Amino acid sequence: MLKLTLGKLPLLLLVTFAISACSDQTQSDTRPVQDIHVDTMALSYNSLRLNTELPGRITAFNEAEVRPQITGIVQSRLYKEGSYVTAGDVLFQIDPTTYQSTVNSAQAELKKALANEQSTQKAYIRYQALMKKNLTSQELLDDAESNYLQAQAEVAIRQAELDYANIELSYTQIRAPIFGYAGFSQVSEGSLLTSGQSDYLTTIIQTNNVYIDMQQSSVSLYKLRQEFMNVRGTRPTIPVTITLEDGTLYQHTGKLEFADTQADGSTGSVTLRAIIPNPDNSLLAGMYVRASISMPEQRDYLVVPQSVVVRSQAGAPSVFVVDKDNKITKRSVELGNEVGNGWVVKTGLNVGDNVVINNLNKLQNNQIVVVDNQAEQSKQTITADAHSNSQD
Structure with a gap:
């Protein structure tokens, strides 16, 4: 009988311990839930000029790419890179030899045409005088007039050729089209330039x-x-x-x-x-x-600290508000500009709402809390001309 009693002793001890543990667990489950203490901030308007x-x-402001208008060899660069230039300043000099020769030839052709014009004009005048005395025929007068008109046209042609040759000669001096700061030169002395090339020689920027x-x-x-x-x-x-x-x-x-x-x-x-x-x-x-x-003027806005705004998994912002019965309400809000360390609230809150500012991770909708400190909104971090970021 003694052996049997001793053999059952460990089993009895286990049962005793199990009953004790269940009793402790029951006492633990029946303990009252601790109250959540929060601080709040009463909202008021802030007069702000938002940005x-x-x-x-x-x-x-203005930028010009300098390119050659004729073909030729660069003789020299006549400006200092990075310097200020005015419109018309010579930047590059192209070898003018062939273009000067063309001008000289055009001038000679013009002189020849002018001499012919003068000769035909005198002949035409003589035939007009003879015609008045009936000493010549109308046909000869007409021929004299025709020769004179042709000579005038030839003078105009040669003058145009000379003008064109002078224009091409002037293009041997590549000038600044606008005033501004000239950039780096993309060519050096001895470089071959071609008319209508896509590569620019330098740029001029107005700043x-x-x-x-x-x-x-x-x-x-x-x-x-x-x-x-x-x-x-x-x-x-x-x-x-x-x-x-x-x-x-x-x-x-x-x-x-x-x-x-x-x-x-x-x-x-x-x-x-x-x-x-x-x-x-x-x-x-x-x-x-x-x-x-x-913005053109200051206006009144509701602003909440960024730290009181909680977001859902989708990113939707909301704020916890306490009513007069200390009951928590989770309000969805529409945020506007960022001002300092706060957000402008477009919709969702009103003046006088008590916004919870701490223990946000412990709060749930319709929960009763204990309000330890209820303060007015501080405006020390809000400035009338603070830079802000639009949320639109």
Whole structure:
């Protein structure tokens, strides 16, 4: 009997431990759920002058590619690469020998034609005088007149040939078509140039003003124009400022000059072009900048910190709001411009809403929470002229 009792002892101990564990688990499951504590922020209007910021690229205000108009050998380059040139300055000299010879020949032919014209004119005058005295026939007078007219035509032909020869001779001096800064020379002394060649000799760029080319959605462009028309009339001037790649704000302000007449069929975007002063030649063609288009006036907007916005798996934004009964409501919102560290809220929230600002990962819709701190919205991070990014 003793052996039997000792053999059952381990089994009894296991049962005892199992009952104890189940009792502990039951006590654990019945513990009350801890309350979630949150802080909130009461929304109020912020008076802001929003900016639409777009990526842009600098384009030369005017650019000319210099090409030869005749065939010849380059004798010399007469400008300093990178220097400022005015319209009409000689940049390259082509060997003028053959063209000067053509001019000399044309001048000789013109002199010959002029001499013939003078001779036929005198003959015609003599026949006119004889005809008045009936000392010659009408046929001889007509022949004299015809010879004189032909001589005049020959003079005109030779004059045109001389003019053309002088034009070609003038093309041996390749001149700057516009004022601006001349670039690198693509040819050197002794190079053969041909009339109508596709390769240019150098370029001249005008940079006292430059263009900024940007891309904007057609809908956003329409809204932008309406904003300015409502404030400034039918032909608004839209100011544009730029920020350089290192974050430096450029000192001069430009204006929106041109918008393309049609939108891109695949993206729905429109090319915008602004013009901005460049007196110091600090903006170079090809540079990338951030262009900022300011709204015409300050307006009241609701702004929430970026940290309070939660997004679904599809990227849809929403915000948790607490009502007067401390009940959580998840509100879908439509975001507008980015301002500082916040978002402008277009729809979904109202003035006075208490937005939850912490413990967001623990919250669920229709949940009751404990509000520890209820503060007014801080405006220290919001500035009236802050740069912003459009979400349209």
